[in-house]
Amino acid sequence: MGGVKDYMNGKVAANREQIEYHVEKILQLIGEDPGREGLLETPARVTRMYEEIFGGYSVDPREALGVTFDESHEELVIVKDIVYYSQCEHHMAPFFGKVHIGYIPSGRIAGLSKLARLVEAVSRRLQVQERITAQIADIMTEVLNPHGVMVVVEGEHLCMCARGVKKPGSKTVTMATRGTFREDAAARAEFLALIKKNRRRGFAPFMYTAKSPSGTVK
Numbered sequence: 001m002g003g004v005k006d007y008m009n010g011k012v013a014a015n016r017e018q019i020e021y022h023v024e025k026i027l028q029l030i031g032e033d034p035g036r037e038g039l040l041e042t043p044a045r046v047t048r049m050y051e052e053i054f055g056g057y058s059v060d061p062r063e064a065l066g067v068t069f070d071e072s073h074e075e076l077v078i079v080k081d082i083v084y085y086s087q088c089e090h091h092m093a094p095f096f097g098k099v100h101i102g103y104i105p106s107g108r109i110a111g112l113s114k115l116a117r118l119v120e121a122v123s124r125r126l127q128v129q130e131r132i133t134a135q136i137a138d139i140m141t142e143v144l145n146p147h148g149v150m151v152v153v154e155g156e157h158l159c160m161c162a163r164g165v166k167k168p169g170s171k172t173v174t175m176a177t178r179g180t181f182r183e184d185a186a187a188r189a190e191f192l193a194l195i196k197k198n199r200r201r202g203f204a205p206f207m208y209t210a211k212s213p214s215g216t217v218k
């Protein structure tokens, strides 16, 4: 089962020497000495990090969902607390947080771990949080054709915390709804209630299946 490391940016690998060269130039241009001991390996480290944090470019997010399955389950499925790390396209500064996905299948489901892969594929790029949210909802809709999809993304943006308005700890929450979640306020409320339940720290995604729209949580 693949982890984050499977998505590596091949262009970064192919352009390694040039990227290292330019990182070294930036170090000089901000007034640093790229020759001092602590910085000697920095251009190479930054480049290796780019391979990983921009790994999303190496995959078509539609394919991240992998093989889908025929399944008669047509009740709400939620995978919550999927941790993501992304880079703000305005500042190339990190933003990160959690993604919660709920969908009501109409005959096709995706493997649960594949939803986390979709999040990786979409977030490991230069992004804005709003677009991550919409893209996850749109790709779920396109690939699985469910009755409805709802995506909530929470994010902390270092470009907001560390510069400009300097509001440490403030969270941005974005939402996207497709299909039944658009019209059905009760479905939206149920989803929001379920993602708030048993909140805790951690990296493991949670999964709930509701037996009925208001139903039992397994």
Ligand SMILES: [Zn+2]
Binding pocket: 088, 089, 090, 091, 092, 093, 157, 159, 160
């Ligand atoms: Zn920014």
